[in-house]
Amino acid sequence: MSDLAAPYRRTGALDGACVCGATRIRVDGDYVAAVGICHCRICRVWSGTITGYFVASHDAVTVEGPVKTYASTPFASRAFCEVCGTNLWLRNNGPDDEYEFVPAxxxxxxxxxxxxxxYCxxxxAYGQLKGxxxxxxQAEYEAKNLHVEGRAP
Ligand SMILES: [Zn+2]
Ligand SMILES: [Zn+2]
Structure with a gap:
């Protein structure tokens, strides 16, 4: 992640769960205690509203439960609980790529x-953030990053 995250780097434990509780996630290691919002079409439709993520090192993450993944682009997948449908994370496909977790x-x-x-x-209108x-x-982000919106739903 970028230098923006530097002041927010932490090492420690966080416990998360989906709505039904069947999927449990433990982060025990390096993560960034701050959220990046993405207004791209895929993120918005996937979440149902505006959404953002915080990142955790892949080797810090343990997941238990009925998780399904969907390849939303050729280079990344999104995970959700098969039982209750709670969205869990977005992750690029490389084995060492970090998890981008839904903070809630x-x-x-x-x-x-x-x-x-x-994608500011x-x-x-319902997702205008202050601060x-x-x-x-979109143009600024896509000039520097791998990102494919795919077919707009
Ligand atoms: Zn669930
Ligand atoms: Zn996005």
Whole structure:
């Protein structure tokens, strides 16, 4: 993750769960105690509203439960609980790639601030965020990052 995350790097334990409780996630290791919002079409439709993520090192994560994944782009997948449908994480396909977790799964993440917002020019009226965090438009973000929106649902 970018230098933006540097002040928020932590090492420790966080416990998360889906709505039904069948899927439990433990982060025990390195993570970033801050949230990046993404207003891209896939994230918005997937979540049903605006959404964001915090990242955790792949080797810090343990997952138990009936998790399904969906390849939302050629390079990344999204996970959800097969029982209750709670969205869990977004992750690029490399074995060492970090998890980008839906923060609401983890009570301890309630205190994580927003540090970035991408696709900000695509944000819906109901998702306008206040604050002076770093922002990038779709064009600004896609000029520097691998990202394919795919077919707009
Ligand atoms: Zn569940
Ligand atoms: Zn997105």
């Amino acid at each position: 799964l983890f009570r301890d993440a309630d205190t994580f601030p927003v540090i970035s917002e991408i 020019d695509r944000a819906p 002076d965090h770093k922002r990038a438009t």
